[in-house]
Amino acid sequence: METTDSRADLLATPELATTGLGASEDLDPGRKRYETLYFALRNTKLVVGLTVVLLLLVVAIVGPWLTDADPFEFGFPLGEPPSSQYWLGTTSAGQDVYAQFVYGLRASFIVGSIAACVAGALGMTIGFVGGYIGGIIDDILSMLTNIVLVIPTLAVLIIVAAYLSVGSLMSEAVLIGLTSWPWAARAIRAQTFSLASRDFVSLARLSGRGSFRVIVNEIAPNMSSYLFLTFILLFGGAVLTAATLDFLGLGPSQVMSLGLMMNTAVSNAALQLGMWWWFIPPGLAITAIVGGLYVMNVGLDEIFNPRLRRT
Amino acid sequence: MTRYLARKTLLYLLTFFVAVTIDWAIPRLMPGNPIDGLISRIQADSTASQQLHGYFTESFGLDQPLWKQYLDFWRGLLHGDLGPSIAYVGSTVSELIWAAIPYTLALLVPAIVLSYIAGNRVGAMAARRKVLDNTALPVAYILTATPYMWLAIVLVYFLSFKLGLFPVSGAYDFSLQPEWSLEFARSFISHWFLPFLTLFLVSFGGWAIGMRNLIIYELESEYSNYLQSLGAPTKLVRKYAYGNAVLPQMSGLALALGAVVGGALVTEIVFGYPGIGTLIITALQNRDYFLMQGLFLLIITGVLIANFIVDIAYVIVDPRTRAGIQGS
Amino acid sequence: MTLAVDNLRVYYRTLQGDVRALDGVSFTVGDGEIMGIAGESGCGKTTLGKSLIRLDGRMHVVEGTVELDGTQLPLSDDNAMNAFRFREVSIIPQYAMSALNPIRKIGRMTSELLASRGVSFDETLPELSRRLALVGLDDTVLDRYPIELSGGMKQRVVMVLSTLLNPSLLIADELTSALDVSTQKAVAEMLVEFRDREFVKSTIVITHDLSILYQMADTILIMYAGKLVEKASATEITQDPRHPYTRLLLGSLPEVGVRFADKRLSGIPGRPPSLLNPPTGCRFRARCPLAFEKCAEEPPFVEIAPNRHAACWKAVA
Numbered sequence: 042m043e044t045t046d047s048r049a050d051l052l053a054t055p056e057l058a059t060t061g062l063g064a065s066e067d068l069d070p071g072r073k074r075y076e077t078l079y080f081a082l083r084n085t086k087l088v089v090g091l092t093v094v095l096l097l098l099v100v101a102i103v104g105p106w107l108t109d110a111d112p113f114e115f116g117f118p119l120g121e122p123p124s125s126q127y128w129l130g131t132t133s134a135g136q137d138v139y140a141q142f143v144y145g146l147r148a149s150f151i152v153g154s155i156a157a158c159v160a161g162a163l164g165m166t167i168g169f170v171g172g173y174i175g176g177i178i179d180d181i182l183s184m185l186t187n188i189v190l191v192i193p194t195l196a197v198l199i200i201v202a203a204y205l206s207v208g209s210l211m212s213e214a215v216l217i218g219l220t221s222w223p224w225a226a227r228a229i230r231a232q233t234f235s236l237a238s239r240d241f242v243s244l245a246r247l248s249g250r251g252s253f254r255v256i257v258n259e260i261a262p263n264m265s266s267y268l269f270l271t272f273i274l275l276f277g278g279a280v281l282t283a284a285t286l287d288f289l290g291l292g293p294s295q296v297m298s299l300g301l302m303m304n305t306a307v308s309n310a311a312l313q314l315g316m317w318w319w320f321i322p323p324g325l326a327i328t329a330i331v332g333g334l335y336v337m338n339v340g341l342d343e344i345f346n347p348r349l350r351r352t
Numbered sequence: 353m354t355r356y357l358a359r360k361t362l363l364y365l366l367t368f369f370v371a372v373t374i375d376w377a378i379p380r381l382m383p384g385n386p387i388d389g390l391i392s393r394i395q396a397d398s399t400a401s402q403q404l405h406g407y408f409t410e411s412f413g414l415d416q417p418l419w420k421q422y423l424d425f426w427r428g429l430l431h432g433d434l435g436p437s438i439a440y441v442g443s444t445v446s447e448l449i450w451a452a453i454p455y456t457l458a459l460l461v462p463a464i465v466l467s468y469i470a471g472n473r474v475g476a477m478a479a480r481r482k483v484l485d486n487t488a489l490p491v492a493y494i495l496t497a498t499p500y501m502w503l504a505i506v507l508v509y510f511l512s513f514k515l516g517l518f519p520v521s522g523a524y525d526f527s528l529q530p531e532w533s534l535e536f537a538r539s540f541i542s543h544w545f546l547p548f549l550t551l552f553l554v555s556f557g558g559w560a561i562g563m564r565n566l567i568i569y570e571l572e573s574e575y576s577n578y579l580q581s582l583g584a585p586t587k588l589v590r591k592y593a594y595g596n597a598v599l600p601q602m603s604g605l606a607l608a609l610g611a612v613v614g615g616a617l618v619t620e621i622v623f624g625y626p627g628i629g630t631l632i633i634t635a636l637q638n639r640d641y642f643l644m645q646g647l648f649l650l651i652i653t654g655v656l657i658a659n660f661i662v663d664i665a666y667v668i669v670d671p672r673t674r675a676g677i678q679g680s
Numbered sequence: 681m682t683l684a685v686d687n688l689r690v691y692y693r694t695l696q697g698d699v700r701a702l703d704g705v706s707f708t709v710g711d712g713e714i715m716g717i718a719g720e721s722g723c724g725k726t727t728l729g730k731s732l733i734r735l736d737g738r739m740h741v742v743e744g745t746v747e748l749d750g751t752q753l754p755l756s757d758d759n760a761m762n763a764f765r766f767r768e769v770s771i772i773p774q775y776a777m778s779a780l781n782p783i784r785k786i787g788r789m790t791s792e793l794l795a796s797r798g799v800s801f802d803e804t805l806p807e808l809s810r811r812l813a814l815v816g817l818d819d820t821v822l823d824r825y826p827i828e829l830s831g832g833m834k835q836r837v838v839m840v841l842s843t844l845l846n847p848s849l850l851i852a853d854e855l856t857s858a859l860d861v862s863t864q865k866a867v868a869e870m871l872v873e874f875r876d877r878e879f880v881k882s883t884i885v886i887t888h889d890l891s892i893l894y895q896m897a898d899t900i901l902i903m904y905a906g907k908l909v910e911k912a913s914a915t916e917i918t919q920d921p922r923h924p925y926t927r928l929l930l931g932s933l934p935e936v937g938v939r940f941a942d943k944r945l946s947g948i949p950g951r952p953p954s955l956l957n958p959p960t961g962c963r964f965r966a967r968c969p970l971a972f973e974k975c976a977e978e979p980p981f982v983e984i985a986p987n988r989h990a991a992c993w994k995a996v997a
Contacts, residue, residue: 079695188367191659193610195617196651197374199632200644204378224607277497284499285618290636303501307622312509312520320509324502332497336490578779579793581734582842583765588796592781599783671783672825 080344087340093333097326101150104143112141112297123318130318133309138302142322145299149280149330152214152298156279159218161272164225169256171226172233183230190223195285202291209293213286217279225271232267236260266345270338277334284327299323356673360663364656371652375645376425434646439638445646448631453650455523456627458544460616463551468605470552471559476594478560479567489564495557500615504550504622511546518546521624547623555612562604566597599670606662609655683709683849683882688744690731700955701727703906704744706981707989709849709882709899714875716885716893716914718929719903722952726774728903729851729886731755733771749848766797770847770880774854776838780826786837787822794844804844811840811879815870832863839870843879850880856892864889868896890929894918902926905952905963908981911989922984922995924970962992970994 081087110117114136121131129138171182197220207213236242237260245255261268286292287300294301306312306320416424428434434445475492478485512520524530525539570576570593579589620629628647635643667673688705691698702724709715717725730736732746735755746753748768754760773779781789790808791801809819815836826834835855843850852871856864874880885897893900893914900917902910902925910923921927928948950967953959959966961976968975974993981991990996 184363184366187363188370190607191363191367191610191656192371193613193651193655195610195614196648196655199636200375200378200648281497281499285501285614288499288501288618289621289633300499300501303505307505312505312513315513317509320502320505324499324505327502328494328498331499332494335493335497339493574773574775574778575781577775578773578838579781581765581771581773582793582797583762583767584793584796585762588792592784595783596781671785672827 077344084340084344086336087344090333090335090337090340093329094337097146097330097333098150100143101146105140105147108137108140108143110137110140112136112144113295114140120314120316122316129322130316132305132319133311133314133316138319138322141297141302142299142326144297145302145323146326148210148296148298149283149327151210152217152283153276153280153330155211155214156217156221156283157272157275159215160222160225160275160279161268163218163222164229164271164275165261165268167222167226168229169233169260172230173237173252173256173260179230182226186223186226186230189220190227194220194282198282198286199289199291202286207286207291207293208295210296213283213292214279217282217286221275221278221282225275228271229264229268232264233260236263266341270341270345273334273338273341277331277338280327280331280334284324299327356667357663360660364660368652368656372426372429372649373422375648375652376422429649434649435642437640437643439634439640439643445642448643449628449646449650452627452631455625456616456620456629459547459551459619459625459627460612463548463555463616464605464609464612467552467555468559471556472563472598472601474556475560475563475565476567476590476597478564479571480590485564488560492557492560492564495553496561498554498557499618500550500554501618501622503554504547504619507546507550508622519543523626543623543625547619547625550619551612551615554615555608558608559601563597563601566601567593570594570596599666602662602666602669606659609658609662613651613655682711682747682749683884684747686745686747688728688731688746689742690727690735690739690744691742692727692736693738693740694956697956698742700906700958701739702731703955703958705903705906705908706744707901707908707911709884711881712875712878713899714872714883714885714897715899715901716887716897717901717903718887718890718893719909720952721888722905722955723903724906725886725903726853727906729771729853729884732849732851732884733765733769734758734761766842766847767845768847769849769851770842770845771851771853772839772842772855774857776835776855777831777858778834779838780834782826785823785825786829790822790841793841797845799845808840808844811844812837814873815840832859835859835867836870839867839874843874846879848881850874850883852883852885854887855885856887856889864892865895868892872896890918902929905958906955907963907991908989909964909991910995911981913987916988922988922990923992924968924994925964928969 115134117127117131117135117137119131119135120133121127123130123138127137127139129142131137132141167182167186171179171186198216201216202213207216233256242255242259245259250258283292283298284300284303287298288304290301290304292298292301300323302323303320306316311319432446434449437443437445437448440448471492474484474488478488478492508518508520512518519525519542521543523540523543524536525543528536528539530536567590571589573593573596576589576593579592616627617629617632619625620627621633624630628650631643632647634640635647685708686706688702689700690702691700701722705724705728707715717728719725727739731739731741732753732755735741735758741756746755748764753764753769780786784792794801794804808822812818812821817833817836817840821829821833821837829837855871856867859867871883871885875883885893887893890900897914899911900914901908902917902923904925910917910921910926912922917926918930921930925948948967953963953966961978962968962971963978965971965975972993979991979993981989982996984990984995
């Protein structure tokens, strides 16, 4: 006969609750992690999305090693279609499209990740503080968030980039990060609200822990999957925004980017000349990265929230 | 209802104020004297440049104390005076903007409205039918991940350059003048179609995905469960689910407006469509500060107004806000 | 006019196999009877309640039949069950307070629901008003949105709505878990009143709270780990429980007026077995203070006295 501490059971009286359905709540943490991994590998969306993104990441990292050409370097034959010598052909001014493509891909990943970090950090700070502390501070932060949210990002970026002329990927990324945090702040704030009312948080609060500690030790870890999803979406959004900025000529002009490729292509009549190898790959790559990230996001959401699983 | 709208109005007024201030402040924060930059562009001789210098200094009001500059800016704004254009010498910023707005609106309004309606419908259908869900949804994801300008490039390349189905650029044929005639209308529409399609397709993807997720969520809600337990036909359950899903979707509309406007800008550039987008590129390339300022304000104002319209629509659609209850 | 459940088995599909939530349950409920079904969380009572009206996503009926008023209920066929829902079988769900469409006025939702089931709202309105008055609400409630009502009011609306078409069987799922004690009493009395006025014929009240059953039920059915354990009239069960599980459950009930120190709550150590791979023999064996060798063989749920059933070798006197 099993004997467990009857004290705990004493408090439960007629309802002696366990969920005897034999589902995952009975499993120890190790098993639970295994179960998460199992679902992860089974989830088509996650697998497909992740594969696409990783593939492009590999190209971005390894690609430049496979060529000696500099993306801005001139001197190659003009307007050549793809061949075994020039894998993605050349531009009308004699630049190597492959070199431009892989360096541009690198730039996309760099800007995307930095911008996502900046926006994520801002969003987390404002979201956590507002959601946890509440009151007048929350009101102020919410108003701030709403204002920045309503202002069309691109308009601001255009003005700022025009006047301040973005010189490097870093500044472009920071700029994008500074304008795309509001929706993340909102989402995190909402989640923090609901977590803050839970018992274990109240317990931590009562035991005298400072707000900062409670947020870092209790709230954030319980939202880790949600934060991760938010990061992925921010990353995708940043890649798109960066591409648009670069296309408008507002990105760093000394750094090759996919948006810049499309810009140069269009202004140099690549469309009329039918130089598809110049303007199709960059946009395709962006679609693939962002699409892959979005699909990954959905897959991960299904894994983290069993309710959404539609098996 | 009034409380809700009042809160929103306050937000927009505040935002407008902040935006105008940013707009006014930025050129003055820029390194160097803006006027020198202007004059060097115009490349006038020394006497002319002296006069121009004086003119611009006065226009910019740089000889005035800062606070007066700020107030003058507001005053000019409220009079509709946005200053002269530098890129298009001889025209005022207001004139240029007024000429370009109709084209941009002609793209934006139908694209937003139609993509919203169509996206919601398809999304709702995908939520019910597994077959549609497995085909339409991946397409929607790809669409929403596509950068606007690239889709524009692809469409114009294949359908205009390669297949010659549509014209390549402009709003209408060069030989025609804007007028109320069938010939002009036909030319206008054939020029309008591809840029519109670009905006429509990308936005459509986003709405479809959003609606599909919302409907699934609503179909699993407790009121749906209850109705089904009482034997209500799926039609009624779906109707209620749709009605509930529309609300957050509409809030999403307000948020998405900024993104679509950005998309319209780059699409116009690819198609050489004479709207705000092309104007912005010209302003950027020519460092036309007055024009850029004016355009920035225009975009902000436009988005704020559109947000307000959506808020009013929300009040109409959500009976709870109408009844004055503090709902969501 | 009875409900006859015969050897009902309802399992949940999971990745690790079938969870045998309801594993061979047979009983009857008579006309005008209020039967309470009690047990711990996970004993199968909610599964039972749900399977009688609408199967959840992962539930499937493995075996067994359910007859209501002589007609077999097509439990597995969602479409066919629709004919019975609301009219013959109805439910007051556990989430009654959030069961109403938030963006519809209650009156409008009611009329749309009734219309969809082929019932005229105008004709039903007088009766609806009467019943609302019975539970302490008036007609203005129909003109309100759910968000304007208190939790208790919403629950009462749902109670009236669910019983509006005079179903033969009413399932009340955890009706009182979210309420305070005095409201619990009021709700229990309302259910009894519904039965007395013949709004419903048979009622099944699912709960983990034995004390509320004592107040309102005619019969009480105790479940454990997917199986029936004891069934008797409410008085008999509370005064003379035969199954060790019931006795322990009741032993853990605090009595009003008795100080904590005077009577120790005994509680029942241990937890119910996993229903993924349930143990052979009596499922309560591991926690039962009276267990002996024969318990390795599963005791049948038999009549041990007139109108008393139990599944225990020791209860067979």
